[in-house]
Amino acid sequence: MTAARRRALIGSPFQLLVLVCSFALAAYAGVRLLADDWFGVAxxxxxxxxxxxxxxxxxxxxxxxxxxxxxxxxGLRSRALYVRVPAALSALLLLVWFPLISGMVDVRYRSATGRSAEGYLDHWLLITAVLFGGSALLLALRLRRATKERPPAVH
Incomplete structure (x- = not known):
């Protein structure tokens, strides 16, 4: 095996250092997380x-x-990504912020932070609209560019 091939398999020294540091940080976080209630976390x-x-x-x-x-x-299936990405991002935001979006923890949130939980639903809907709108705009721009690059049909 050549030295270049071996280096490609192992990676650069910087990549190895970053990987070792990542594992060390993950191990530290795992030890801290599991220290109090390991059964609950598991x-x-x-x-x-x-x-x-x-x-x-x-x-x-x-x-x-x-x-x-x-x-x-x-031909239309290639455009599915323009729906998948904003839908996945919107679903992820809903999953993370669901208690505040649904208003289920309004009293607890107000007592803990001193702020109201109002507006989270509106903001999530606005972000979702912007994600889908941006995706639609990107699709329209790519379709427009593709039609400009295509040569005209010869009759």
């Missing part, structure tokens, strides 16, 4: 994995299949 991880694998994954796989079926033709 139970949360197992529950989260089961919820994702048994409930959420089939749901968003079915939604993706419905999207592809709705787009129909193979």
């Amino acid at each position: 139970l949360w991880w197992v529950g989260a994995a089961l919820l994702h694998d048994l409930v959420l994954l089939p749901l968003y796989a079915a939604a993706d299949r419905a999207l592809l079926r709705g787009l129909g033709a193979a």
Whole structure:
């Protein structure tokens, strides 16, 4: 094996240093996290994995299949990414901020921070609209550029 091939497999010294530091930081965080209530943390991880694998994954796989079926033709399927990305980002924001978006923890949030939880639903809807609008604008610009680059049809 040549030295260049060996270096490509192992990586540069900087990459190795970053990797070792990342593992050290993850180990430190894991030790700190598991120090107080290791059983609760382990139970949360197992529950989260089961919820994702048994409930959420089939749901968003079915939604993706419905999207592809709705787009129909193979040429339109390449445009599915323009729906997938904003939908995934919007769903991630909803997952992270759901307690505040739903208003379920308004009293607790106000007592902990002194701020109102009002407006989170409006902001999430606005961010979702901007994500889908930006995706639609990007698709329109790419389609316009593709039609300009295509030579005219000869009759």
